[in-house]
Each structure stands twice: as C-alpha cells, then as structure tokens.
Amino acid sequence: MKLITRDTDYAIRAICFMAENKEEITSVSELVEKLKIPRQFLRKILQALNKKGVLTSFKGKSGGFKLRRKPQDIFITDLIKVFQGPLKLNKCIFKKKLCSSVDRCILREKIGEIEQRVVSELGLITVASLLNKR
Amino acid sequence: MKLITRDTDYAIRAICFMAENKEEITSVSELVEKLKIPRQFLRKILQALNKKGVLTSFKGKSGGFKLRRKPQDIFITDLIKVFQGPLKLNKCIFKKKLCSSVDRCILREKIGEIEQRVVSELGLITVASLLNKR
DNA sequence: CTAATTGATACTATTTTAGTATCATTTAAA
C-alpha cells in the first residue's frame, strides 16, 4: 500500500534539489547526474509538472526547468495529485450492493474519515518543510 | 491508492454474510450464489483465511467454513494483513539517500505519523461494527 | 550552423492484482 509512487518520489527529489540549488534554471542533465534518476523517466515527470503548472520550462540550449512557485507554496499533495490522481482511499468498495441494506455503509464512512485525516495531515507538508531541517 | 484490495473486500463480504446468516457452516456454493463472487477466487480467499486462523474449514460433503472467532473479535485490519501484508504506508521512499543530509527525513516522519493514525482508526473497526447498524 | 536542450508521443518491461483450472482428498448420505 503505497502512499507515494516512484514518479511522485522522483518529482519530490527533483523539486527539492531545484529549491536548494538556487540557480535559476536546472536542466535534466544536471538532475540526472546529481540524483541518479533515469533520464527519460525524469523528463516525462518534469514535462508533466510543467503542464500542471508546478514548473516552468525553457527550451533550447541552456534551457531547463525552474520552480514556478516558492517552496513553501508547493504542497506534497499537489505532487501526489499530478501523478496519482485525486487523493482518495475511498472508492465505494462494495458498490453499494452489500454492506448496507440501509443506505449507508459503516466501513465506507470510516474510510472516508480516515481519508480526511490523511489528506489534512499530508496537506500540511510543503517542499519548504522538507528542506528546513537540513 | 487503495486501502483495501479486491480480495480483502471479498473476504469482508463473505465474513459478514457468515456472521449474519447464523448457520454454523457455510459452503462456497452458497456464498457464490448469494454474493456473486467468482468461485475459484473466493475459494482461494477462504482457504487463506482458514490458514490464518480466521475461519475453520470442514471437508467433505456438506462441508464448508465457519468463523473461528466472534464478529466483534475479527478486525478489518486482520483481514487487510492476510491479503495485503503488514499495514505500512512508509517504506523509506528515499532510501535514506537524499531527503536528509542530517539523518532524519521529515517526509518519512510525517508519513509515519499518518500511518499511525490510519492504523489506529482502522484498528477500531470489527466485523461486528459493520453489521450493527443494519 | 550546430549542439544542447525541451515537447510530444509511442512503445516496452516489470510488478501487482485479479481470476481460472485441475487434480487430490475427505466425508455425508443414498
């Protein structure tokens, strides 16, 4: 049961690197060298982050990527959403068929509550908060 | 991001059925008919539950399965563990490499805390609690 | 002009989840 998949993971690392290393523009080549992430996979990830408005991209020679927002305004949940879709643990497991003859399902309710918790806890974590304590 | 996979789901339904329907022994055939779960898949699931001590099995004609414990003593987390292994959201995503040059990782800590929450919330749900409100 | 870069897109590989098939063994009951 993974809360964070590989692409989200790599995205977090890349963004942390870019946030620390204050050069305005960082290229894939530099990230590959420093973080040892497979090149094409990382490219795909950064392109997605660009499309979703987390990064800005610069084409051509000496191009690369740059954070579009400040580290304290980039939430881990944003990144999870980009790669893993909306943060839902829920998804009406029982298709409303069985687990309640009445029209409410205890298990689903409970999972809904848990989800709220997870979302709100995760919702507090920003890229900046991952860097602070270094 | 699924908190509960299909096999766990089916296990819960089957066990709820067996808990309600107070006949001592329930056969796969009956469950298949009532719950519309694929036969072989359900068999595999019930066999696993038997091995893990949740159910007892009875071989031969008119055999089947029976709850080994009372519904209030069967926790959803037990079932999750049977099919999905230990309840961990954690798994040191960053392999201790990057996200802290100091030797602690904020993200991991946070996820650890969230995990505790999830586990303790889920830990309160029993099969009995799913049936009560009908 | 050209080498270094991103954009777009299609493809492949691996792992996890879901489901099937089959034969052996057990047992209640005709």
Next chain:
DNA sequence: TTTAAATGATACTAAAATAGTATCAATTAG
C-alpha cells in the same frame, strides 16, 4: 460401498498499474 459435494493444494493465465525507454521534432544560445 459407491458417489456426489465439498475443501486442500498448486500451478497457471489475464488484466491493470507502475516503471522505464526510444525517437523524432522544435527551439535557441553561442
């Protein structure tokens, strides 16, 4: 005692999600 209905064990297949690769086109600093 035979037999049909059950589980035990195990190996197999299918589908979906995750992880990663390959390639060519467009852009741009130098």
